[in-house]
Amino acid sequence: MKKIFALIAVAVVLPLCSITLSAQNARPGKGECPTREQILDHQSREMATNLGLEGDKADDFIAIYKDFKSEIFKVWSSAKKPSPNQTDEEIEASIKSGFETSHKVLDIREAYYAKFREVLSPAQIQKMYFLENHKGASSHMRHRGCPHGHKPSDDFANPDD
DSSP: HHHHHHHHHHHHHHHHHHHHHHHHHSSSTTOOOHHHHHHHHHHHHHHHHHHTTTTHHHHHHHHHHHHHHHHHHHHHSOOOOOOOOHHHHHHEEEEEEOOHHHHHHHHHHHHHHHHHHHHSSSHHHHHHHHHHHHHHSSSGOOOTTOOTOOHHHHHOOOTTT
16 A cells, blocks of 8 residues: 555656756756846946936946946956966066056046946946945856856956956
């Protein structure tokens, strides 16, 4: 009697488990890496929300912010990446190159300040910079499921921008 009851239980539970597993695999975007554009779009909308922007003001900010972050990303992505086993001369050159990159980023930030000032108050700009420096990419944007180890947060959240 116990064997029959156990077989019935297995016969009922097994199909339920397979339905659950197939439903999880059917989710769109599962295991896919978001594109840089998707990440940037999400970050821009999230920043507009954090700054309390709505309507046309939010749309204007998002357009400026996307351009701003894209330019900064271009600078950071073109910077030379340090490699292991560098000589002292290579390390020194890398440090100096980092200074140049930081100056370029600062120039972009200064240029965009005037653009941000058209749609934001100084307090909102200060909050935006604070959020960028301390929050980075939002925790739900960290994507650990990418097959090639790409983390979107690495694309846009830099400690110096």
